[in-house]
Amino acid sequence: MKKKIMIFVLAVSLCLSCLAGCGGGKKNSKGVVKIYNWGEYIDEEVIQQFEDETGIEVIYDTFETNEEMYPIIEAGGTSYDAVCPSDYMIEKMIKNDLLSEINFDNIPNMKYISESIMEGSKAFDPENKYSVPYTFGTLGILYNTTMVEEPVTSWNALWNEKYKGEILMYNSPRDLFTAPLELLGYSINTTDEAQLGEAKELLLEQKPLLQRYVMDQIKDIMISGSAAMAMAYSGEVLQLQEANPDLAYVVPEEGSNYFIDSWVIPANSENKENAEAWINFLNDPEIALKNFEYITYSTPNTGAQELMDQALLENPAVFPGEEILKKCEVFHSLGEEGDTLFNDLWLEIKDAAVKS
């Protein structure tokens, strides 16, 4: 009998050491942290650095859309420790009790996060309890300085008849309506039919001036100089400017939409402290800067901003300025009725004939 127990113990310890061996086999391993992030949304060296400095092993998975990520967290089959969704999705996750409160004592680097971004985060995380901003971006106007003479400061540049046939707008209802709603001084999250009706009229007026409604092709069209002005998200503007230095970006003075992608810790996390260590590490100014240089999405980390070149800081695609940022709003989920309302108005605009 004793022999059997011995064999059992041996077998178990053998298995365990084997498992430990499979799990990277690091000395003094402090456990793991399971990260779930957007694809291409981190400098891979940063992961390595984190492992080296903390001894925590990183298990890294990626997703392509918020909608793809949500059901996986909801199902809870894999218990991720840190996830990086966008604003409206965080709002939904908080509402459905999928997140756990972050212990900010473990994240001293929180002090570097820009206050205006923390303020903006309150739109989806009202008490700043669940999320730590990772990147943000704005919706603005991308224009070609060799084709547009006057300085672009306002959304009404997209209604300038001089550039008939040279203007691009986004082919998605929420983004499209941001421009007229800001011009009219209404919230981009309005579901007031009268306000949206006014916005629709503006867009109908604008349609004859447009070259087309586009999504991702905006990049190619603007790089090749086939259009003078376009609605665009700031995220990849730096890369576009590298491809075509004539491109400039501005967040219109009326305000705009901005998105915030933040780190959150799911409620079923098994390594919460490691997740907090991860978030803290990413907000080390040096690391945040290194990461920014790789992904080029604006960082809310003021420490990293201080280390940046002046030229970068003056680029509105990287940092649009406190004043304007205060006027920007994040998108809220409008629910089924709101979405249907936007969709019906969008259909009316798209149906309007311009040229055959």
Add this chain to the structure above:
Amino acid sequence: MSKKLLSTPYLIWMIGFTMIPLALVVYYGITDKTGAFTLQNILSIATPERMNALLRSLKLSLISTGICLLLAYPLAMILKSLKVKQSSFIVFIFILPMWMNFLLRTMAWQTLLDRNGVINSILNFLHLPALNIINTQTAIIFGMVYNFLPFMVLPIYNVLVKIGDDTVEAARDLGANSTQTFFRVIFPLSMPGVISGITMVFVPALTTFVISDLLGGGMVLLIGNVIEQEFTFTANWNLGSGLSLVLMIFILISMALLAKYDKDGEGAAF
């Protein structure tokens, strides 16, 4: 027994990938969010924007089917008159682009037709007026014809090569001139190919939403775009399915009409 066994994979395929999805579309189409029966989804095609989009789609797909037929028939005749080696080479060349993804080819045309695109640069170099068809209905028709032409050529060609030379010679012997031979012998005999060609061009042309987005620049709303938006933006599967059912009715009508001309069912695709 063994024959039945052999058919199981196809049975599973048809049930799993055709019947069940179709049943789901029907189910979603005639119910609302709560699962209660409603005709609202189907009737919402009557709103002016959606009806316009449907009519526009019908118009554009009919025009492109017509153009495809006009282009494909002579080509199929030429192919028939060639020796086997030559014609198979030309058929090969013809379907070569289909090895590439349909999306990529359409995006390539977007770049080619662009105002500062390749074609306009060449025209400009030759001091010819620029071609401004990108983002218009003309560009969409162009894209449809380009993408779907092989689906018209191949079935017609397949039927034509089966018409023996002796049939044509017999017609000539009996006193028909070449025009009469064509209209009274060759064309009627090739109807099955024409019918399946028309079906194979008309149906994808009617339902496309990619071509109108890429070559139409989102400026032209087709019924395919309306349905796509119901799934991707409003996430209203019920409405999207209801509209799909309406589209299916149009496809069924067109196929029923065509089937009248194709009683023998010889219009096998390729």
